[in-house]
Each structure stands twice: as C-alpha cells, then as structure tokens.
Amino acid sequence: MSFIENVLNLINQKGISKNKMLKDLSLAKGSISNWQERGTIPNGETLSKIANYFNVSVDYLLGNEQKEKPDTISDEPTELEKLILDKINQLDEDGKKLALAQLDALLTVHQENKDN
8 A cells, every 4th residue: 555545544543533643743734635646755754753643664654564563662752641750740759659559559450451
C-alpha cells in the first residue's frame, strides 16, 4: 500500500477523524488532501510524528514493511504520562511513597484481571 493508503487505514483503525489526527500532530488542515492529490510524502520529521502517533514504523507508513512496531516505552512521554508525572511531582516524599504503593496495588489488580 502507498503512504496515503496506510495513513487513511490507520486513521480508520484508530476510529478518529482526519482532522483530529492533523490537530493532534499540529499539522495543517489540508495536509492529507495535499498528500492525496499530489501523491507526495511529508518530510522526515512529520513522518516520524505520524509513525509515533499510530505506533508504527516509518517503513510501515511508506509501505516498506507490514509489521507494526512492538509496544515499547518511548523516549517521549505521552500527554497522559506528563500529566501523571506533574501530579506526582507536586507530592512530598511521603505522598510519592503512597502513590507508588497505590500504583503497585493497581498493577497487581490489573495483572490479575488480565490473567483471568
């Protein structure tokens, strides 16, 4: 598949609108239309943003591979991770220890639910 076909397919899989993707990535509103009409591919920085957004490789976007990236911890925290870290950083040491204990308990319950 071509770059634009892959992007449109990923948008559909994620269940979002084209405009939401463009807004989330701070791209111009007409970007997708331009790529479709002109048959162009965005620059490397934009390709990387799109790939990270959909958790796929740039090669996948370009149609060079059919395999999604494995779930790995990214170097860049997501907006939710940033929010969580910001809240944790507002706590004193005792609060941070309590938050860690709560997270450990949550992970235990989450893992038990996954196993069942």
